[in-house]
Amino acid sequence: MDYALERFTAEVTQVLVATGRVPANLIELTTPKPNIPADLALPMFKAAKELGQPPPRLAAELAAAITLPPDSLIGAVTAVGPFLNFSMHPERLAAAVVSEIQATGVNYGHQDDGAGHRIVVDYSAPNIAKRMHVGHIRSTIIGQALVNIYRTLGYAVVGDNHLGDWGKQFGVVLASVERDGKPSAQGEAALEALEAQYARYAAAAKEDPALDEHARLWSLRLEQGDPQARALWQWSVDLTMSAAQRNYDRLGVHIDHAYGESFYEPMLAGVIQDALTNGAAFRDAEGAVVVENLEHLPTFLIQRKDGGTLYMTRDMATILFRVREFQPTQIVYVVGEPQSLHLRQLFALVRTMGYTTTSELIHVAFGTVFDGEGQALSTRRGNMIYLETLLDDAVSRARAVVERKSPDLPEAEKNAVAEAVGVGAVVYNDLYQDPKRNITLDWERMLSTDGNSATYLQYSHARCRSILRRASEDGGASADGDLALLTHPSETRLLKHLARLPEAVREAGARYAPFVIADWCYTTAREFGVFFEQCPVLKADSPALRVARLALVAVTATALKNGLGLLGLKAPERM
Ligand code: ARG
Secondary structure, three states: OOOHHHHHHHHHHHHHHHOOOOOHHHOOOEOOOOOOOOOEEEEOHHHHHHHOOOHHHHHHHHHHHOOOOOOOOEEEEEEEOOEEEEEEOHHHHHHHHHHHHHHHHHHOOOOOOOOOOEEEEEOOOOEOOOOOOHHHHHHHHHHHHHHHHHHHOOOEEEEEOOOEOOOOHHHHHHHHHHHHOOOOOOHHHHHHHHHHHHHHHHHHHHHOHHHHHHHHHHHHHHHOOOHHHHHHHHHHHHHHHHHHHHHHHHHOOOOOEOOOHHHHHHHHHHHHHHHHHHOOOEEOOOOOEEEOOEOOEOOEEEEOOOOOEOHHHHHHHHHHHHHHHHOOOEEEEEEEHHHHHHHHHHHHHHHHOOOOOOOEEEEEEEOOEEOOOOOEOOOOOOOOOOHHHHHHHHHHHHHHHHHHHOOOOOHHHHHHHHHHHHHHHHHHHHHOOOOOOOEEOOHHHHOOOOOOOHHHHHHHHHHHHHHHHHHHHOOOOOOOOOHHHOOOHHHHHHHHHHOOHHHHHHHHHHHOOOHHHHHHHHHHHHHHHHHHHHOOOOOOOOHHHHHHHHHHHHHHHHHHHHHHHHHOOOOOOOO
16 A cells, blocks of 8 residues: 555655656655654755765755656655755645545555555463463453554464463462362452452461362472373363453454463473573572573573473473464564563573564553552452453442533443443553553543543544534535645644544554554544544635545544554444
8 A cells, every 4th residue: 555645755766866856766755854844854954965966056056856647645845955855735735645545444554565464463471270360361461563564564364372381389279179169250260269368368378287288289290291180270271361361352452363381381391492592591409490601691590400391491392383383584572671571581482492483472561550549450469450450440430520521421321431431531541641551540630631541532533423413413414625725734734634643553563562553543632633623614704625625534434443442442333
């Protein structure tokens, strides 16, 4: 797809080359500073030096030599000191942008950059028999946004939910269920009960060696494939996943696979052997398999002295499997900052072992979450927030906003809007800034109807839709529109910004940064607000202008909805 902005840039290069006065390799176009009334600039310094001319003279000569083809998207070429500035042709820009959004619709923003490449995204990854904590919530939300962005860029994306479903702690889980029975609650409440049982058992086992030994035996039985142990374990997996699924559905999250750590059990002996053979690891006097002196990283184990394996061992096998199964160009780990060292060790190890010669390994690290009082959430501190309750809380707060802003909506629609706004507030709070930064649960800001919030963006979209509904009700759209009439400065600004969505998607992908899309959405809503204030739509001066403005409103809604969709936000028709 060649979008208007790309065509404009390509045309600028073409007209420059066509002068015969500057070779293509000396053309490095830049975006002018915001106070310069131009859309692209060619600084002359490099070319002038090469061609032995003063930069301003070369700029002036080129400006005079350029001829614009008919229908060019370039409106003006001006030499300003050592710069050659190019501006878009406002009428043609309007026609090009509106019609490309109309033509592509829900696919506006899509690209084929990723064709022929696959990306594995490792995200969400809750631990079985536990509720998701904020780390999993952030991973789920950021991971899904990245998946959406890569799909839009044309990559084949494989999402994998690397469940924490294996390890010694399952001995305690199973023993505690044997002792206390299965909880009868549903959803996260059932997991909460299971966590409590686990804690009780673990505490008791500290005092009573027999209980400890019993848990160890359960863990052994599980590892050896004992049917009763396997069945109980499977029950705990299903219970956790059905609780997770309710949250995933609300968040619009779909993860292709959930192999989970347990899946790699049969590969573990092999990867340990590989590390030994390769010399990356050695077996110490006590029998543990150790990795030492690897790229100045702290020493770590890939097998315990009792033969047990670790989180690390399973992550090694996971990479081997993913590389073989999917031949990905990249494997992207959406995992909290506290696991940075683990992933650095893992990546360094598999690289030395030659597991990944063609796949790039990327850690998208994210910060932690603070409550309204500025305290980090933690189970120990007792201010931990869990996903189901977080979403419920958000939706009930959103319901109050809807009640205030849209009292006339039918009851069922109010509920649907509150769900979209509440869930949207949680999602956007995670995505509007660099993932590395910490986030705060500040409801006022998250649900504000005029700040940088999902609510504001959703309202802007609904406002567009409402204008279009009113226009079709009073049926005045019989005239032919003329998109070339859209030349008011605020129209031109909005159009140029809408034209930037494809570029924003590309940048978001390259930087692993959904906030680039969030910024784009926010600016769209603001530019739309300015346009709507300055340019009457339903009461435009002429029928033709009204039709053209309605078209601009419609494509703004389309593009904004696509942007919100990339972030995983719903865009209700009415609010
Ligand atoms: N289950 C892990 C945790 O809760 C996260 C897994 C992240 N992915 C990975 N391949 N290590 O900490």
